[in-house]
Amino acid sequence: MSEPQLQQTESIKYLMENIEKGNIVLPEFQRDFVWDIGKTYELFDSLVRDIFIGSIIYGKPSFEITVRDIDKRPRKGTGSRAKIETKFFTKEEIEHKSQINNFRLVLDGQQRATSIYRALKGIDDIWIIIKNEEELIEDIQNKQFKDRTLEEIIHEFNGQEDEDRLSVKLSDAYTINKSDDFEDEIKTKYFELLMYPSGFEEDEIKSVFRKFMGTIKKLNELLGSEKLLSYYLLNMNTEKFALFFERSNSKGIQLNFIDILAAKLYKGFNLREEIEKLQNSYDVSDYQFNREIIVRTISYIISNGKEVDRKYILTNLNYTHFNEYWDKVCIYYKKVIDFLFKENYILSQSWMPYENMIIPLIIFLHELNGSDFSQMNERQNEFISYWYWSSIFSQRYSSGTNEVIVQDCTILKRIANNLKTTDKSYFNKIKIPMKGHEDILSLTKKGSAVYKGVLNFINFASKGLLDWPNSSKLTFNSKLEDHHIFPKQYIKENYSDDDNAVSLIDCVANRTLLPKITNIRIGKKAPSDYLMDIKLKKNINIEDSLKNHLIPIELLDGLYDDFYFDFVETRAKQIFESIENKVIVKEKQVLNNFYKTPVTSNSGNKKVFANYYNKKIEATFDIDTEKILYKGKSYSVSSGASKAKEDLSGKANASTNGWKFWKYYTDSDEIRFIDDYRKSNAFTK
Structure with a gap:
């Protein structure tokens, strides 16, 4: 019988040292590391802000067990699908290691522990931005x-x-x-x-x-810091060990900041009642409305395109704002969902990679003449398509979401008004990092946005996915599952000695979206067997459905039954080529159509300004000499910035990069840094 253990604390350094020494390991049956990179950003942000991340629960078993190491594989490329080695320890070995090396198993918290280890060892590149x-x-x-x-x-x-x-x-x-x-x-x-x-x-x-x-x-x-990680250490026999895992999946109910906002607005606007009324005005199976999307959109409008974060929302929004904009934003919300389905960007709201991308699209409609997608021109349609898929495949919404939402809303607002942007760096932020089909093969995490994005993109590339039993087009919000084309059990039984094949069971190249009922009927047969069964009994034109899902039709003839890796590689290449042809190759065209080089004369003076300590300060930039004229004196660009900061703050030595301090207005009223002039002059010299 185990003794009750109090919560204890340890440092991340101590955690790292023990993982590196092999003193902290996982039970062999623990689920794989599944967190996408965005979860790691959130984890470290919580650690910095001293937000409780949950306790790690360690176990010291009093019985023999097989264990494995923390996942140290790269997310993609060479070694990403290597098999994680396991080790077996007898009861006596565990007892010895526990006494000498503080040996323990991670029972709960392996995603957090693994994320920390991978970030600090450079397996995942994580940057803190100051x-x-x-x-x-x-x-x-x-x-x-x-x-x-x-x-x-x-x-x-x-x-x-x-x-x-x-x-x-x-x-x-x-x-x-x-x-x-x-x-x-x-x-x-x-x-x-x-x-x-x-x-x-x-x-x-x-x-x-x-x-x-x-x-x-x-x-x-x-x-x-010794107090950063909290943990419980349990000494457990076999029965309690099993019972722990059986009961550790229960989830509590969490309050969202929107619940706090609802209480604040209640006097003049019943947010809970309004969202319920909105949801009930449509068939519950047709639309799902996220109240946070509506609230953040209203926040963007009220703040004049500056804020969508919870602090601003809770501090500044009141019921008059919601009475004014709620109905209008809800109408736009429905129009956006209708557009995304009609144009084959999504098949189901539940499979949308980033729900927050709805907010910039609502703002686009809000600004668009006629407030309807039917009123946009072809160039606007071209930008929407490129922006949508590039944002997903570049994982743009995985971190810094509030800033990303504001920036994208502002960009789409300009596009709706047929204006270009002078911010060239924006196009680098949505540049797709995929280089080849290996990037497709690396996608095995069901919850990741890129995984969902690929499955949705196949629907987009095919102009709507077809079902398999009857070639009918799948309808909006069908109850979809990411069906294994090569059934899971078939691979396990026929490729048990092929680690490469087994590691790719859940690869997105072996998945496609199908209604749940179709998926159930497939079972664990060889692909050619169940497909031929569908062809003979249901759909003589099953080949058309396979092509529609970007699946090689040779699968039907059994040519791939014994060549699973060849199949996923072939399909991965086909998927990547489609992404390349429909999105990646358009990078240069989109840049040419929607980027406007800032007008930066090579001579003369330019009025400039900067904001510091919530105050605005003005000066003049001499383009010829690259000097700042400030309060009657001439300074270098950065010295002028330091002097301006000193005047406003009363503190000396407030040095900064002046090229990224002084700003100016372009002819189209966009605010830009004078760094544009430095780059322009460097190019012409």
Whole structure:
């Protein structure tokens, strides 16, 4: 019988050391690591903000057991499908390892533990992005950098560095803190490879490097905090071990911030009643309305295109805003869903990769003349298609969602008004990173947005998916399942010795969307057997349905029954080629049609401004000399920024990259950094 254990704490450093030494492992039967990269961003954000992430539960079994290591495989490419080795330990070996090495099994929390390990070892690239000085609230700006907490200075966690903000890769920070490297070595190995300091003057580089090293130190303190991870350690016999896993899947009910908003609005707008009324006005099987989508859309409108985050919503929105915009936004919401289905972007709302993408589309309608998709021109339609698929395949909505929503709403607002954007970097943010069919083969996580995106894209490429028993077009919100083309059990029974094939059982290239009832009837037969059965009994034209799902029709003749890997590779190539032809090749065309080079004269003066400490400050930029004329004196671009900051804050040495501080208005009233002039002049010199 096990003794009751109190909750204890440990540091992330201690967790990492024990994983590396093999003292923390998983039971062999634990489910695979399934978190997409966005979950890791959220996890580290919670750790920085001291938000409870749940306890890790360890077990010390008093019986023999087979274990496996934490998943250290890359997400795609070479080694991504390698088999994770297992080890068997006798009861005596476990007892010895527990006494000597604090050996334990992760019973609950393996997704969190694995995400932490992968980020700090660089298996997954995770960057912490630091706010620029002007983005900090006044109270934080008044502090020295060394006195600021990570929570006070963090902008977001992301999968790539931000060229406009100081970025530190977590694995670099972890490695630096474990190494004996001197500062000049760290500067060469890590800091000088960053995009952000490029173009800084020497004194600015020193200042930014100090912040880089300060951030490394803060991360080290975070990882070394003994109170960061909480855990329970259970000594368990076989019966209790099984009972724990049987009962550990129960879920509690969580309150959403919208529930708090509903209570706030109740005096003049019953949000719960209105969403129920909206849902009941349509057949429940036809539409599903997410109240958070409606609320964030209203927030964007009320804030004049600036805010959709919960703090703004809870602080600034009131019932008059909802009485004014609720009905209108709900009508747009339905129109967006109708458009996405009619144009084959989605088959079912439940299979939509990123529900938040509905918000920019609602704003597009709000701005579009006539407020109906039928009124958009072909170029607008072209942009919507490119933006939709590129955003999904680039996983644009996996992190920094509020900022992404605002930026996309603003871009689509301009497109609705037939205006181009002068922000060329935007097109890099939605650039699809796929390079070939291997990227398709790497998609095995059912919940990931790209996995869902591929299945939806097949529907788009085929202009609507057909069912298999009768070749009828699948209807909106059909009860769909991601059917295994090669049945799971068939692969396990016929390819048990082929690790490569087994690792690809759940690959998206072996999946397609079908109604649940069709899927049930297929069972575990060989593909040619169940397909021929459908052909003879139900649908003589089954080949048309297979082509429609981008499935090689040779599957029907049994040519692939014994060549599963060849099948998934062939289909993966076909899917990638379709994405390439319908989306990737249009990158240059979309850039040409929707990007407008900022008008940057090579001579003369330009009125510029900057915002700092919630104040606006103005100056003049001399394009010929690249000098800032501020309060009657001439400064370099960055020195002028430092002087302006000093005047507004009363603090000296507030250095920054002046090219990303001073802004100007383009001819189309877009706000741009004067960095455009530097780039333009560099190009013409």
